[in-house]
Amino acid sequence: xxxxxxxxxxxxxxxxxxxxxxxxxxxxxxxxxxxxxxxxxxxxxxxxxxxxxxxxxxxxxxxxxxxxxxxxxxxxxxxxxxxxxxxxxxxxxxxxxxxxxxxxxxxxxxxxxxxxxxxxxxxxxxxxxxxxxxxxxxxxxxxxxxxxxxxxxxxxxxxxxxxxxxxxxxxxxxxxxxxxxxxxxxxxxxxxxxxxxxxxxxxxxxxxxxxxxxxxxxxxxxxxxxxxxxxxxxxxxxxxxxxxxxxxxxxxxxxxxxxxxxxxxxxxxxxxxxxxxxxxxxxxxxxxxxxxxxxxxxxxxxxxxxxxxxxxxxxxxxxxxxxxxxxxxxxxxxxxxxxxxxx
Amino acid sequence: xxxxxxxxxxxxxxxxxxxxxxxxxxxxxxxxxxxxxxxxxxxxxxxxxxxxxxxxxxxxxxxxxxxxxxxxxxxxxxxxxxxxxxxxxxxxxxxxxxxxxxxxxxxxxxxxxxxxxxxxxxxxxxxxxxxxxxxxxxxxxxxxxxxxxxxxxxxxxxxxxxxxxxxxxxxxxxxxxxxxxxxxxxxxxxxxxxxxxxxxxxxxxxxxxxxxxxxxxxxxxxxxxxxxxxxxxxxxxxxxxxxxxxxxxxxxxxxxxxxxxxxxxxxxxxxxxxxxxxxxxxxxxxxxxxxxxxxxxxxxxxxxxxxxxxxxxxxxxxxxxxxxxxxxxxxxxxxxxxxxxxx
DNA sequence: AAAATTTCAGAAACCGGTTGCCGAATCAAG
DNA sequence: CTTGATTCGGCAACCGGTTTCTGAAATTTT
Numbered sequence: 001x002x003x004x005x006x007x008x009x010x011x012x013x014x015x016x017x018x019x020x021x022x023x024x025x026x027x028x029x030x031x032x033x034x035x036x037x038x039x040x041x042x043x044x045x046x047x048x049x050x051x052x053x054x055x056x057x058x059x060x061x062x063x064x065x066x067x068x069x070x071x072x073x074x075x076x077x078x079x080x081x082x083x084x085x086x087x088x089x090x091x092x093x094x095x096x097x098x099x100x101x102x103x104x105x106x107x108x109x110x111x112x113x114x115x116x117x118x119x120x121x122x123x124x125x126x127x128x129x130x131x132x133x134x135x136x137x138x139x140x141x142x143x144x145x146x147x148x149x150x151x152x153x154x155x156x157x158x159x160x161x162x163x164x165x166x167x168x169x170x171x172x173x174x175x176x177x178x179x180x181x182x183x184x185x186x187x188x189x190x191x192x193x194x195x196x197x198x199x200x201x202x203x204x205x206x207x208x209x210x211x212x213x214x215x216x217x218x219x220x221x222x223x224x225x226x227x228x229x230x231x232x233x234x235x236x237x238x239x240x241x242x243x244x245x246x247x248x249x250x251x252x253x254x255x256x257x258x259x260x261x262x263x264x265x266x267x268x269x270x271x272x273x274x275x276x277x278x279x280x281x282x283x284x285x286x287x288x289x290x291x292x293x294x295x296x297x298x299x300x301x302x303x304x305x306x307x308x309x310x311x312x313x314x315x316x317x318x319x320x321x322x323x324x325x326x327x328x329x330x331x332x333x334x335x336x337x338x339x340x341x342x343x
Numbered sequence: 344x345x346x347x348x349x350x351x352x353x354x355x356x357x358x359x360x361x362x363x364x365x366x367x368x369x370x371x372x373x374x375x376x377x378x379x380x381x382x383x384x385x386x387x388x389x390x391x392x393x394x395x396x397x398x399x400x401x402x403x404x405x406x407x408x409x410x411x412x413x414x415x416x417x418x419x420x421x422x423x424x425x426x427x428x429x430x431x432x433x434x435x436x437x438x439x440x441x442x443x444x445x446x447x448x449x450x451x452x453x454x455x456x457x458x459x460x461x462x463x464x465x466x467x468x469x470x471x472x473x474x475x476x477x478x479x480x481x482x483x484x485x486x487x488x489x490x491x492x493x494x495x496x497x498x499x500x501x502x503x504x505x506x507x508x509x510x511x512x513x514x515x516x517x518x519x520x521x522x523x524x525x526x527x528x529x530x531x532x533x534x535x536x537x538x539x540x541x542x543x544x545x546x547x548x549x550x551x552x553x554x555x556x557x558x559x560x561x562x563x564x565x566x567x568x569x570x571x572x573x574x575x576x577x578x579x580x581x582x583x584x585x586x587x588x589x590x591x592x593x594x595x596x597x598x599x600x601x602x603x604x605x606x607x608x609x610x611x612x613x614x615x616x617x618x619x620x621x622x623x624x625x626x627x628x629x630x631x632x633x634x635x636x637x638x639x640x641x642x643x644x645x646x647x648x649x650x651x652x653x654x655x656x657x658x659x660x661x662x663x664x665x666x667x668x669x670x671x672x673x674x675x676x677x678x679x680x681x682x683x684x685x686x
Numbered sequence: 687a688a689a690a691t692t693t694c695a696g697a698a699a700c701c702g703g704t705t706g707c708c709g710a711a712t713c714a715a716g
Numbered sequence: 717c718t719t720g721a722t723t724c725g726g727c728a729a730c731c732g733g734t735t736t737c738t739g740a741a742a743t744t745t746t
Contacts, residue, residue, distance in 0.1 A: 018731095018732060018733085019732060019733060020732075020733095030732085030733075030734095031733095031734075031735075031736095033733095034733065034734055034735080035734090035735090038734080040734085040735080041735085062732080062733065063731090063732055063733065065731085065732075065733090066731075066732035066733035066734085067732085067733060068733095069731095069732080069733075069734095070732095070733065070734050070735085071734085
C-alpha cells in the first residue's frame with residue numbers, strides 16, 4: 001500500500017474525514033468504527049481490519065473536540081509566563097513542553113507581559129478551553145500571589161513561586177548554588193572574595209548574597225567589602241569593579257550575581273591590568289552560553305538547570321492531573337560549571 | 344453585588360458550571376440561555392437579565408469543545424518552530440501571539456527541534472485538534488520544503504520561507520538591511536569596508552554579503568578584501584579581525600553579519616590599539632540588545648524587526664482563515680539602529 | 687433437531703452547547 | 717368579542733465522537 005497523503009486533492013482545502021464517512025466506506029456503523037479504532041468491544045478480526053483500512057484511506061483523525069466532550073479531558077495545558085517571554089522562560093518552556101508532549105499533551109502559550117489584566121484574561125480563556133492544568137512561569141524567582149483561588153484544575157509554578165505555601169512550586173536552590181560557587185573559590189585557594197550582584201529589591205540578589213556570606217562565615221571569613229547591589233548589566237559589572245579597585249579593598253576573587261555582571265567585571269579587570277584568573281578568579285551565575293562562552297576567559301558559572309526545572313514542573317502537573325498532587329515548595333539543585341575563569 | 348469568585352469552594356477542585364445549570368437557576372431552557380448569552384433570538388429584557396446574572400453567579404464559561412463541535416471553528420492556531428526555540432523565535436512568537444490573542448485566538452506551541460519526525464507528529468496533532476491555521480517559524484531564513492501538501496487549513500511561514508512559491512511566507516529584507524548598513528558607512532565617510540560573517544552555506548550570510556558588495560559596487564567601490572565567512576560567534580569575530588590586521592589590508596569600517604561577530608571584532612580591534620569608531624567603524628546585524636548594548640562602544644546594528652514580522656504573519660494567517668489568503672513571498676524592511684560604533 | 691450459549695454489530699443515549707421552527711401568550715385592530 | 721399580528725421562549729435536531737444495552741446470527745450442547 002502506498003503512503004497516504006493527508007488529502008486526496010493537494011492544493012485544495014479538503015475537509016477532514018469524519019467517523020461516519022469511515023463507517024460508510026467500511027460498511028459498518030459509527031459505533032463499530034469507534035470500537036475498532038480504540039480496541040474496545042468485541043469485533044471480528046476481519047471487521048476491525050476493514051475499518052482500519054477505511055480510516056487510513058481517508059486519513060481519518062478523530063475530532064478532538066468531540067472526544068473532549070465525552071471524556072471531559074482535553075489533553076491540553078496552559079503555560080502562562082507572567083512577564084515577557086525571555087531568556088529564563090525559554091529553557092523552562094522547552095523542558096515543560098518536552099515533558100508534556102511525551103504525555104500527549106498540547107501546550108497553550110500565554111504571554112501575560114507583566115499585566116495583571118492580561119493574566120486574568122488568559123486564565124479565563126484557559127478555563128473556558130477546559131485545559132487539564134496550568135503552569136505559571138516568570139522571569140524572577142520571587143514569590144507571587146496565586147493566579148486564582150479554588151480553581152477547578154491543578155496549577156504548578158515553575159521558577160517563580162506562589163505565596164500560598166500549599167501551592168505547588170518548583171524553584172532552583174539559588175542559595176545552594178551560591179554556596180557551591182563560594183566553596184569552589186575557597187577550594188581553589190581564594191580567601192578575599194567580593195560579591196557584585198543585581199538590585200537589592202530582587203529576591204535572587206539578596207538570597208544569593210546572604211548564602212555567599214553565610215558560606216564564607218562557616219569558613220571563618222567575610223566578604224571582601226559589602227555586597228555590591230546594582231543592576232543585572234555588564235555596565236554595572238564594569239563600574240563595580242572600578243569602584244572596588246578604587247576603594248583599595250584587596251580581593252582575589254569576585255562572585256557575580258549574573259554572567260552579564262561577571263563579563264563586565266572581566267572586561268574592567270583586564271582594562272586595569274589584573275589577570276583573570278591569575279590575579280582574580282571570577283564566577284558568574286545563570287550559565288548563559290553566549291555570555292559565559294563569549295567572555296575572555298570563558299566563565300565558571302552556576303547553572304540553575306532551568307530545562308530540568310521545567311520538565312519537573314510538567315511532570316508534577318501531569319501527576320496532579322492524575323490525582324497525585326505534590327503541594328508545597330520544591331527546590332532543585334543548581335550545578336556549577338567550571339571554566340577557565342577560575343582554573 | 345460582590346465580585347464573584349471562580350468557585351464557591353476555594354481549595355476544592357470544583358467542576359465548571361454547564362449551560363443547563365445556568366438554565367435551571369434562571370428557570371428557563373438551555374436554548375434560551377444560549378440566546379441570552381449570545382444576543383441571538385428575541386428575548387424579553389427581564390429574561391435576558393435573569394439569565395445573565397445566573398451565569399455570572401455560577402461563573403459560567405461555555406465549554407469550548409461544545410462550541411467548536413457545531414461551529415467547526417476552534418479559534419486556535421498552531422505555531423511550529425522547526426528548530427529549537429531561540430533568540431530569533433522569541434520575538435517572532437511574541438509578535439504572533441500578540442496579534443492572535445487580539446483576535447481571540449489561542450496558540451499551541453510546538454517545538455520540533457530540527458527533527459522531521461517530531462515535525463510531522465506535531466502536524467498530525469494540530470490537524471487532529473482542528474486548529475484554524477498554522478504558523479511555521481525557524482531560526483534561519485533559508486527556504487524549506489512545505490510542511491505538508493493539500494492541508495485543509497492555511498499555513499503561513501514566518502522568517503523561514505517555503506520552497507513552494509505559492510505558499511505564504513513573510514521574511515525580512517536582509518539584502519535591503521545590508522545595503523542600508525553599507526549606505527550608512529558610506530555616508531559617514533568610510534570607503535574601505537570589510538565584511539565578516541557566518542558560514543557560507545547559510546543563506547543569510549551569502550545574501551547579506553552579496554548585497555553589501557553590490558551596494559559598494561554601485562558607489563564604484565569594492566569590499567576591503569574578500570567577504571570572510573566563518574561562524575556566528577564572537578571568537579570568529581576576534582579571529583577574523585586579527586587575520587585582517589595581519590594581512591595588512593587597509594580598512595576603516597567592518598560590516599559584520601551578526602552582533603556577536605561585531606562584538607568580537609570590537610574586542611580584537613581595541614586589543615590591537617585601533618579605536619572604534621575613530622579608526623574603524625563597526626556595524627552589526629540582528630540588533631540583539633545584550634550584545635549591541637553590552638559592546639563597548641554600543642553597536643550600530645540592523646534590526647530585522649522580528650516582532651513586527653511575527654505580527655504580520657499572524658495577521659496574514661487570520662486573513663487567510665477568513666478566506667482572504669496572501670499567497671507568495673512577502674518581504675518586510677529592516678531598520679538600521681545607529682549607535683556609537685559608527686558615530 | 688431443539689435448546690442453550692456465545693459472538694458480534696447496530697441502535698440509541700449522551701457529552702454541552704447552537705439554532706431553526708413552532709406554538710402559546712400578549713396585544714392591537716376590526 | 718373575535719380575528720390577526722406580534723412577541724417570546726421551549727422543543728428538538730445537530731455537531732462528531734464514545735459507550736451501554738440489546739438482539740440476531742452463529743456456535744455448542746444435549
